[in-house]
Amino acid sequence: MRQPIIAGNWKMYKNVNEAIELVNNIKREVYDVANVGIVVCPTFTNLSDVGQMLVENNVALGAQNCYWEKEGAFTGEVSVDMLKSVGCKYVIIGHSERRKYFGETDETVNMRIKAAIESEIVPILCVGETLEEREASKTIEIVETQIKGALKGFSEKDIVSLVIAYEPVWAIGTGLTATPDQAQEIHAAIRKLIAELYSDVLASSMRIIYGGSAKPENIEELMREEDIDGGLIGGASLKPESFIDMIKKTSKLYEGTKD
Numbered sequence: 001m002r003q004p005i006i007a008g009n010w011k012m013y014k015n016v017n018e019a020i021e022l023v024n025n026i027k028r029e030v031y032d033v034a035n036v037g038i039v040v041c042p043t044f045t046n047l048s049d050v051g052q053m054l055v056e057n058n059v060a061l062g063a064q065n066c067y068w069e070k071e072g073a074f075t076g077e078v079s080v081d082m083l084k085s086v087g088c089k090y091v092i093i094g095h096s097e098r099r100k101y102f103g104e105t106d107e108t109v110n111m112r113i114k115a116a117i118e119s120e121i122v123p124i125l126c127v128g129e130t131l132e133e134r135e136a137s138k139t140i141e142i143v144e145t146q147i148k149g150a151l152k153g154f155s156e157k158d159i160v161s162l163v164i165a166y167e168p169v170w171a172i173g174t175g176l177t178a179t180p181d182q183a184q185e186i187h188a189a190i191r192k193l194i195a196e197l198y199s200d201v202l203a204s205s206m207r208i209i210y211g212g213s214a215k216p217e218n219i220e221e222l223m224r225e226e227d228i229d230g231g232l233i234g235g236a237s238l239k240p241e242s243f244i245d246m247i248k249k250t251s252k253l254y255e256g257t258k259d
């Protein structure tokens, strides 16, 4: 059985005091949740302080991006080893906001993933189509191109712990959520692609999580789908009660029938 992941992408929200308060609220309520991988991804400036709150905790620390070089004259960038030194276990790579506003391409996504793998940080690779691409029936084609580009040159062993987040761009921060059927269709296609590119074994163990206006009201119906293994949560992860509720609902679902 794949362990689900609920990861909070805090984007460019929260100063350091607010971030500490948020993480303390979360960890106090979910300390006994053992069957869900819980991840919070604050901004770079808050990673160290939030990380100190999470030493030996069931809530893991993640970053929202990383650079591919180890060190050097790259003003404004942060290396994977730097992330590791403050306790990061995960890093989000290729988020659609990075692709849209900061020139992220499948090639740079590939280089960032390589750096993360080499430093043993779990990459959360984000893929997803725009509304125009969906309306032109190009969703699967777009997602497949993004995944093939992102994973170019990696062996099965390299990506054994990688997580894929399917995040339709039109659903991120818009309040529009993919229906469970829409999300399941793409998650299943991604799993099939991983089987074709690598193996059935890798495809059946890889976590494929959904992102795009997921919230307490819709998390259960999404999580019931066979190929949805968790969520990358933006807006709702900034409200402790919502994020905690989503974690608990997911945990309960996995204690029950979903396998």
Ligand code: PEP
Pocket (backbone or CB within 6 Å): 009, 011, 167, 171, 172, 173, 174, 175, 211, 212, 213, 214, 232, 233, 234, 235, 236
């Ligand atoms: C995200 O930022 O990855 C995301 C899914 O945001 P939201 O949940 O706010 O749509």
